[in-house]
Amino acid sequence: MALTRSYRDQVNNEREYEMITILAPETTSEDIKVIQRRVLELMERKEGRLLALENWGRRRLAYTVRKHRKGIYLYWRFLGHFELVAEIERLMRMIEKVIRYMSILVDANVDPNARPETVTDEQLNQAATIPAFDAPEPEEREARPAETDDESGDEAESAGDESEDEDKE
Amino acid sequence: MMNDKKPRRFGRRKVCMFCADVTVKIDYKNPQMLRSFVTERGKMIPSRITGTCAQHQRSLSLAIRRSRMVALMPFAVNE
Numbered sequence: 414m415a416l417t418r419s420y421r422d423q424v425n426n427e428r429e430y431e432m433i434t435i436l437a438p439e440t441t442s443e444d445i446k447v448i449q450r451r452v453l454e455l456m457e458r459k460e461g462r463l464l465a466l467e468n469w470g471r472r473r474l475a476y477t478v479r480k481h482r483k484g485i486y487l488y489w490r491f492l493g494h495f496e497l498v499a500e501i502e503r504l505m506r507m508i509e510k511v512i513r514y515m516s517i518l519v520d521a522n523v524d525p526n527a528r529p530e531t532v533t534d535e536q537l538n539q540a541a542t543i544p545a546f547d548a549p550e551p552e553e554r555e556a557r558p559a560e561t562d563d564e565s566g567d568e569a570e571s572a573g574d575e576s577e578d579e580d581k582e
Numbered sequence: 583m584m585n586d587k588k589p590r591r592f593g594r595r596k597v598c599m600f601c602a603d604v605t606v607k608i609d610y611k612n613p614q615m616l617r618s619f620v621t622e623r624g625k626m627i628p629s630r631i632t633g634t635c636a637q638h639q640r641s642l643s644l645a646i647r648r649s650r651m652v653a654l655m656p657f658a659v660n661e
Contacts, residue, residue: 433611433652474653475613484653488611515651517610 427492429464429523432501432516435484438471440510445487445541448508452489455500461493462525463532468540479512485543492525596633600642608641610648613655620646624656 436445449466456463469486478484491497498516505514600606606615619627619634619642626646629639649655 435652475650475656476653478653486652513652515648517648 423522425525426522427461427525428494428521429490429492429519429528430498430516431519432489432491432498432514434487434489434505434511435474435478435513436487436510437479437481437512438483438485440485440543442541442543444510445485445543446537448487448510449537449541451504451508452501455504456491456493456497459493459497459500461491461497462528463489463491464528464530465490466532466536466540468543471543481512484512487540490519492523492528598633598635598638600638601635608638608645610645610652610654613649616642616646616649616655620655622659624659 434448436448445468453463455461465488467488469488471483471485474482474484502514502516505511600608609615619632621627626643629636632639634642646655650657
């Protein structure tokens with residue numbers, strides 16, 4: 414592939430991107446490791462560099478995405494050029510476990526030396542383990558109004574408690 | 583004569599929250615913060631109500647739209 418880079422890019426500078434991928438909730442650690450390996454392979458080939466990779470755990474989605482109510486969030490930050498982003502997005506479309514992805518240009522013209530961070534193997538492993546963090550289960554939510562119904566005597570108090578709980582969520 | 587006119591403004595003028603506190607960053611990854619700038623239905627609140635300045639309202643709306651893309655915030659809440 415011909416390297417047609419933007420003339421706005423300064424010589425030797427790279428672009429910093431961040432990407433969020435949402436994986437299907439049943440994705441296993443092995444699946445995540447496979448995805449990591451394939452992305453890292455691409456980055457090596459396209460001369461990019463991974464700066465950070467975080468696993469935000471299994472979260473409730475604000476709306477259903479491909480019939481999933483929950484998803485595992487992966488957050489990537491990397492240096493590279495737009496061909497790398499195009500390749501990674503192509504890869505994400507091919508992986509069935511990825512239900513949503515979004516890549517965003519954080520900063521154009523970044524001196525690669527100004528971003529010394531790299532991702533260690535330990536961090537990669539950590540990102541592959543799915544934290545036990547789970548957003549409030551739907552069953553809990555259904556159970557709450559029933560409780561407050563029982564205590565209809567002191568309405569004002571229970572209503573106050575309820576709104577507080579909602580704020581925390 | 584002047585007293586016949588309806589008073590146009592009362593109370594304090596609203597100040598842009600992001601100009602007042604520079605440490606607060608507008609970030610699509612922080613839906614908790616963005617939530618105070620949308621209605622319960624998930625619609626963006628106009629800056630004339632929140633008092634956000636034009637520059638910050640612009641980045642705010644971009645952040646909310648990005649946040650919606652990755653399902654951190656809802657497009658619409660139907661209940």
